[in-house]
Amino acid sequence: MKSPGSDAPAKGALSGIKVLDFGQMVSAPYCAKLFSDYGADVIKVELPAGDAARDVGPFPGDVAHREKSGLYFINNTNKRGVTCDVTSPAGRSLFLRLLAWADVLIENNPPGQMAAWQLDYASIQAVNPKLVMISITPFGQSGPYSAWHGYDLNAYHLTGASSRYCGRPGEMPLEHGTFSADYFGAISAATWGMAAVYGRELVGGGQHVDVSCAEAIAAAFIGGQNIGGYAQDGRFDKRTGVGMPQGAPATILPCKDGHVWMLALEPGQWNGLRKVMGNPDWADLEIFQNMKTRAENADVIYSFIVEWTMQHTKMEIQEKCQAVGCPITAVYTVAEAAEQAHLKARGYFVDMEHPELGRIRNLGGPFKLPASPGGPVRPAPLLGQHNEEVYGEVLGLSVGEIEVLRSQGVV
Amino acid sequence: MNNTLPLKGIRVVNFGWVWAGPVVGQTLGFLGAEVFKIESRARVDMTRNLPPFAEGKASPDRSLSNHACWAGNGSVSLNLKEPEALQLAKELIAKSDVVVENFGPGVMERLGLGYEALREVKDDIILFSMPGAGLYGPMKDLRTYGLSLTSTTGLDSLVGYKGGDPIPVENAFSDPYAGILGAFAVLAALNHRRNTGFGQHIDFSQQEAVMQMVGPAYMDYALNGRSGGPKSNEHPLAAMAPHGVFRCKGDDRWISIVVGSDDEWHKLLAALNHPEWFTVSEFATREQRLAHIDTLHALIGEWTAQFDDRELAALLQSRGVAATPVLNVGDLLDDPHYQSRKTFIQVEHPLGFKETIYGSYVKLSRSEVDVRPGPMIGQNNDYVFRELLGLSEERYRQLIERQVIY
Structure with a gap:
């Protein structure tokens, strides 16, 4: 039997795939990072002004610096970086030469902007019919809102997710404190785009992969659980x-040093929790022996449980409850998650040397491929860091030609 | 457009249950793979019994949410407690490319379906495992539900009203997220197999996959030692203001508004009816707006409360300001944008009723995705056992009678 262990030094799973990342901020850069972290050759193309993430931070000591943005750092690992002013004819023609080299283009510019640059799919397809173009926007390439201006927050709140699932009744609906719509759009785009690349010969060429961050969430998160019932019964x-x-306990509760996700629905879980709480008398009441009647008396049961949780730390509660089979977990702060022994034991954190930021501990790849390791190895590029290397080696331009482009402000 | 989908010819055996695992199968199925969920009437998946049911008739084959979340999967019914069922599962795997599962670590081994056992029937098989916290490590056996898994990543600590306690997200955002990203991991392994001829066993920790979303807040910890907390709908990295959700006219109607630059700020000013209070110097620059964000948001909320959410969003968009109405579930189906993009589709179920599920939420310019409702238990039994595995009519009938195929 063949053994993967006998193979030559393992290459990344996506080695051989050539990608241009012509995106900014979160969605397209994170999508392209999924390709670069698993072995694709990804060139990040920035306008001379640079990815807007460079202006966002977080910055060390809150001092803004275009080469020290944490957001840029985390979403652009393993990429080479070039600058190209696509608004000039020389810049556009340079960009088209990169497109001819690439298998995949990933971008998140407004559809109207790509058209204004004559970089819409029709123009691009003419240059490289085998190219898979992945466009990730808040609202998508078609439909009445496709020309709308939007950011992550605007996309998220168009999905029903906040109204349905996050916030107190009648109070402001909430997103998650991160770029949830951008990330959801990014992973959808990476998956569908990668399938388009994988099956390119089979389907007869490249294609345009149109991802709306709002639509992906409205469909796969909210639609999946809610739309059938609403369409049939008109209720939501x-x-x-x-x-x-509809069940209790099942919510976040405060404890001595923070919060826990309190969850004990099935009889075995509930009995386990009772035992850990020291079998208090109130827990023997008949109304508390069923998750539904517990939910009907939620205020009462939560006030009883909180009396107990406030005496204990989140880790104590997690460990004792898990030991009796309750799926109760600590609500880890970002700092606690960043120091979690489990994640450290799995090698989830990767130390990287960055020329401006110094030594920084990054998050590793989102999954482990034993036969073809992935995850970030090289730090995000400085602005235009690989201009000579890419334009020279990939496009075959001479030092003189690159110098001319530089003097014209194209790179 | 043509009918060829990019993953045509790939066969997937999906032991995934509940939501995340079936979404891996769904994603690969939408893209052209032939996906068979292995399940059994001996232990019906709890999502098959979730109401509401088609025409109000309770049945494991009539759950509307199940049909949407499992669309793209086929179904083969095997009671894996029976040795012959296990053998048939292996025969199917021998003719497949990918096996998907989202049990806890070690369960597949106990079933006799661990990676080494699968390699014996298919040397280059790709086994995709997606336990909550990965296949190894001190917390590998941590019990979580989809909606609480995020508590172990730091994400839940960021959700809530500014300065308040964390507010739970009331459903598992991480399930479809990990399911779709899981399909990317499978595609990466398929590409590796194409490059090298080797399969592998993917260790996909849902915790680690979802924690990527914490990246921006994590960087503030890595660079500055700070651990963030809930701040309503403000910008995750405090880089834009205004950046929030504001009350509109009507019951529970809201609008999201984001101003990303001074230019957009001036556009918002131009859209306001009574801009006196906006011209005060404390809002002139981004830094000043961020420094006075509570006052700024309160003033905007007073203004938006006079307007209908959709009308105001259209007005602001016409002036170049990023704004959307905050939709609720009841708004989605009739929304002109989602209608135009066919986000939700009515389909005919083999049992004869019509139902609404989500369609191809990503648009491919060349390949047309054909979305059908999630399967009845054992919907593909005839095809798999007779045609694919070549069972004789008599043995097939016996196995059904003995509830091996069940």
Whole structure:
């Protein structure tokens, strides 16, 4: 039997795939990072002004510096970086030469902007019919909102997700404190785009992969659980502010040093929790022996449980409850998650040397491929760091030609 | 457009259950793979019993949410407690490319379906495992539900009203997220197999996959030692203001508004009816708006409360300001944008009723995705056992009678 262990030094799973990342901020750069972290050759093309993420931070000591943005650092690992002013004829023609080299273009510019640059799919297809063009925008390439201006927050709140699942009734619906719509769009785009690359010969060429961040969430998160019932019965639900209104306990509760995700629905879980709480008398009441009647008396049961949780730390509660089979977990702060022994034991954190930021501990790849390791190895590029290397080696331009482009402000 | 999908010819055996695992199969299925969920009436998946049901008739084959979340998968019914069922599963795997599962670590081994056992029937098989916290490590056996898994990543600590306690997200955002990203991991392994001839066993920790979303806040910890907390709908990295959700006219109607630059700020000013209070110097620059964000947001909220959410969003968009109405579930189906993009589609179920599920939420310019509702239990039994595995009519009938195929 063949053994992967006998193979030559393992290459990344996506080695051989050539990608241009012509995106900014989160969605397209994170999508392209999924390719670069698993072995594709990804060239990040920035306008001379640079990816807007360079202006966002977080910055060390909150001092803005275009080469020290944490957001840029985390979403652009393993990429080479070039600058190209596509607004000039010389820059556009340079960009088209990169497109002819590439298998994949990943971008998140407004559809109207790509058209204004004559870089819409029709123009690009004419240059490289085998290219897979992945466009990730808040609203997509078609439909009445496709010309709308939008950021991550605008996309997220168009999905029903906040109204349905996050916030107290009647109060402001909430996103998740991160770029949830951008990330959801990015992973959808990477998957569908990668399939288009994988099956390119089979389907007869490249294609345009049109991802709307809002649509992906409205469909796969909200639609999946809610749309069939609404279409049939005309009824729908809204946020309650409680983790799970139809069963209890199932919500986030405060404890001595923070919060826990309190969850004990099945009889075995509930009995386990009772035992860990020291079998208090109140827990023997008949109304508390069923998750539904517990939910009907949620205020009462939560106030009893909180009396107990406030005496204990989140890790104590997690460990004791898990030991009796309850799926109760600590609500880890970002700092606690960043120092979690489990994640460290799995090698989830990767130390990297960055020319401006110094030694920084980064998050590793999102999954482990034993036969073809992935994850970030090289830090995000400085602005235009690989201009000579890419334009010279990939496009075959001479030092003189690159110098001319530089003097014209193209690179 | 043509009917060829990019993953045509790839066969997937999906032991995934509940939501995340079936979404891996769905994603690969939408893209052209032939996907068979292995399940059994001996232990019906709990999502098959979730109401509401088609025409209100409760049945494991009539759950509307199940049909949407499992669309793209086929179904083969095997009671894996029976040795012959296990053998048939292996025969199917021998003719497949990918096996998907989202049990806890070690369960596949106990079933006799661990990676080494699968390699014996298919040397280059790709086994995709997606346990909550990975296949190894001190917390590998941590019990979580999809909606609480995010608590172990730092993500939940960021959700809530500014300065308040964390607010739970009331469903598992991480399930479809990990399911779709999981399909990317499978595609990466398929590409590796194409490059080298080797399969592998993918260790996909849902915790680690979802924690990538914490990246921006994580960097503030890595660079500055700070651990963030809930801040309503403000910008995750405090880089834009205004950046929020504001009350509109009507019951529970809201609008999201983001101003990303001074230019957009001036466009918002131009759209306001009574801009006196906006011209005060404390809002002139991004830094000043961020420094006075609570006052700024309160003033904007007073203004937006006079307007209908959709009308105001259209007005602001016409002036170049990023704004959207905050939709609720009841708004989605009739929304002109989602209608135009066919985000939700009505389909005919083999049992004869019509139902609404989500369609191809990504648009491919060349390949046309054909979305059908999630399968009835054992929907593909005839095809798999008779045609693919070549069972005789008599043995097939016996196995059904003995509830091996069940």
